Amino acid sequence: MYSPKELGLKVKRAREHRAKRSGQNFTQKMLAFKIGETSKWVEKLEKGLFYPDWDALNLIADTCGVSIEFLTGENFEDEMDYEEAVRGGRVARRINQQELRS
Template sequence: MYSPKELGLRVKRAREHRAKRSGQDFTQKMLAFKIGETSKWVQKLEKGEFYPEWDALNLIADTCAVDIEFLTGENFKDEVDYEEAIKGGHVARNIKQEELYS
């Protein structure tokens, strides 16, 4: 994950990207309305003052039509790593029921 400052710059770039694609301004206030936050919240985020919740990052990515990877700097497309994370890693060994009580 990027530093809060870099994340803030990425959010601003994503917002500007949406504006450029649509040919219309897309202000902090407009982004805030779309994601259910205040314009002050978006302003602080773009200044790099904090990390938002994961859900907010996903909403920002969707609203601005960018990949979440653009905002976070993480690669979530690697199926193996994702599957590994869901499973919790490799099973070292299975414990038999009788071992639990011995």
């Protein structure tokens, strides 16, 4: 899972991807309108100040024509997996006893 800052950069890239695909500018304000948020909310998200909730993340992905995996760096099966990762509950790998002794 990307850090909030990296996720924010991915949201910005997704927004730019939509603009390039359509051949028209796609501003933070336009994205905010499409997903039912404020432009200030999108600005803070792109600055990496927070993780959006699952529904907002899905709306962003759909609106910009990218996958959740593009935005997060992981393939989440559902909201529960995402919420757990955001809380820091996702285990990247387990450390074995031998590594602890080293």
